[in-house]
Amino acid sequence: MNSLTTLDMPKPTRRSFIIGISAVGVGMVLNSTLAGGSLLRTLQEESAQSFEPTVWVKIDPDGTVTITVAKSEMGQGIRTSLAMIVAEEMDADWSKVKVKQARPNAGNGSLGTGGSGSVSGSYNNLRRAGATVRSMMISAAAKKWSIAEANCTTKKSVVTEKNGTRQATYAELIDVAATISVPTNATLKNVANFTLIGTRQPHIDNPDIVSGKAIYGLDVRIPGMKYAVVAMPPAFGASVRTFDASDALKIPGVIKAERVPGISGVVVVADNTFAALQGREALKIEWNMGNNVSIDSSVISSRMKTSVGTVSDVPATSAIKIEAAYELPYLAHATMEPMNCVADVRTDSAEIWCPSQSGDGVLNAAAQATGLAASKITVNTTLMGGGFGRRSNTDFASYAARISLTFKMPILFMFTRADDMKNDGYRPASYHSFKGGLSADGKVTGWIQKVSPSNMGENPTYQVPSPSLTGGSLSSPVPTGAWRSVQHSSTVFVNECFMDELAIAAKADPYQFRRNLLPAGRLRDVLDQAASRAEWTKPLPPGWGRGIACTDSYAYCAHVIEVSVSDIGILKIERVVAVIDCGVAINPMGVEAQVEGACVDALSTALKSAITIEKGAVKQSTFIDFEWLRINEMPKIEVYIIPSTSSPRGVGEAGYPSVSPALCNAIYDATKKRIRSLPVQQSQLIAVDEPATELQGNVNVYPSPFSTTFRIDGKIEQPKGNELTFTIQNLLGSRMMEFTASMTPDGTFSQEIDFSHASSGVFFLSIRNGRSVIVRKVVKE
């Protein structure tokens, strides 16, 4: 059996035309009128056994076209773009197209959604499916009208007789079409003749999303369903020693508070989420803390450094030798919808509803957790409130299945935000030690990198002579996993920054230096386009800098970023130019969205967020200490898509890797400060050339943290005039507030600042008098 064969065949409503197309082009037609709901007709009867459709297309008598897709939606727009490919070749009326989510059957991996491979991997199949349907509709019309097929054209689900007046909708042709043999090699369109692919189409699910009707995992409601949370171990490797659930069970609505086999915490089940959370709060648990409580970020950092050790030398003939070490932190996925899953495990069957990037994996996990055969389990994939790789794991599906199995009731299991952040599969932290060499005339003579852990390294995409990459292993209790763009989130950052270091050492222009190391081709083209769109050679105002980086990760992508850095080290992103060549852009509106979103991810992780380890556990718990960019910090992002007729490549991750190196290269250009670890600290940004004149005196800011207002007072030395200027900026340099206030002639001042309108977070308060300035950090809770 295979992934889409039986479970996903759209339910045959009367007189619907249903066709499945497999990867090798075999078609199967099902028509309930002719078949009494059961006929499967294939071109070659014997192939029915091994028939593995990758897509189903159904046409209803009312003209609705339903396309069943095997990939799942996490915000990357895949339900829209996959359906567009089928509808294009089919000449379907796009306004009548609906998308249905496939269910996994045998868990053979075909529903796996990741690695930005959904469009590129199914493009040809989906085109063939659409073309097959179109060809059958033409055959049907030709047969009905007794004319040659060549005399029929199609548009918007209608077949028209060339030079004639006859027209028939696909819906009107379904009975005749069902009697026609499925062609094995329907002709595909010439890419130049596409009319739907390449147009800007909003997500097909938008109407459901903006009305609150869209169903994510947490929105699944089934009869008798209860709500489950788990008191999770407080450190990696910790386990329950004893617990007392008597208080928890007194909370109205709490049904169970027990251990569940295979789950290393205490499970609370209740009538609603609030009761479950209150019940969890009321548990008294004593933990065995395990072996990792002495581990914190600094321990992991020194382990990485030790495992890298010394780096061999570049060729002795190199006229210039440079070396540098980079370090990157763990990152959480922090999807907007935390991990969750609904499971209804019965004696001899089970049904699962899961927001998953891997329906097949969920099926396997549920089979393992319950001991049921996979064929007895039905898995429904819901919409996902973000994925970014986190939902390729299936831990949450196992939890749900085990809890439902143990308590014999349907349950919705969920992680709270904090559970989710502390129990992730993190983007690995990494340490990279580089040596590079240049000849006297600025040619690269050596590129050597040692990295820990070893899977976080990659040689540069540039033509450098015999690059060397070796790695050391890392022992760390922190679980890791795929995170948007996987290792490229780190490898492209370090490679593109070190490449910049080489360019600067060679006294070369960083763009031209890169360009000279790239063969003619699509990567060099996006680099050129980015430089020209960003007006690379145009002079910048003082205090500004410009950086460039490019990558061939999933698609070809390049970024140029302009920043300004004030004399007190406040960074502002002035301009972001992104260029992508992803082959045929199925839905340019979706491609732009992915590049914009990836840029927000990259800037957030470059400037604001990191996961740190304390006492063997993740310290961060919510969007306050693991911050994401907010609307007021959002720079304008210009996205340019290179027109192309080449096969499509993936866009969900391609927009991430080159952002942070372009940013840090721009910071270098502005400040001559090289950023070698993320996130960027403000203290790293004080310009070397223009040290700030520090305001002397005594300044107190309190309370900190504050909730609505705070007070600042003190006395400055040698005041100039009687005016002080107060400026509050956020981490990205946006001015939140600015005002002047007076002080007494001896420099004494006192000011209460109402900052209640601002969101919580960290801000910089600068106080200026004349040309002197002092900066204080303030934290709003």
Add this chain to the structure above:
Amino acid sequence: MPTLMINGQSREVNAPPEMPLLWALRDILNMTGSKYGCGVGVCGACSVLVDNQAVRSCLAPISTLVGKNITTIEGLSTDNSHPLQKAWIELDVPQCGYCQAGQIMNAAALLISIPKPTDEDIDNWMHDDVCRCGTYQRIRAAIHQAAGG
């Protein structure tokens, strides 16, 4: 058993008075349009209108809402005809879409209070709402479009 006025309908809510509105909506009344993102008031995914003001439903106990008019995403319009919903669809704001009910409800409160907001007004009003997918550029454009500007 508190009675709440939700989307113009009076609803009896079989829940303890201290239950936050979010869970009452989602788990008791099966209205799942308002989302859980953080549960501690820092993300905005759960935003609803209470007497035309944006309120984080994850923090508001239902006992404090008796006698007030609550509007959730389900009640913003019956047919996606609210200018914000139209603009959100047309400009393709959602990516995963999970934060968008909250974004739209907060934007609805903004337009009630400032019918023609500037970029700065939008920043000041909307900066407490997290969109993990990074749709901010389009949220801004859609608010302007909905405001008719």
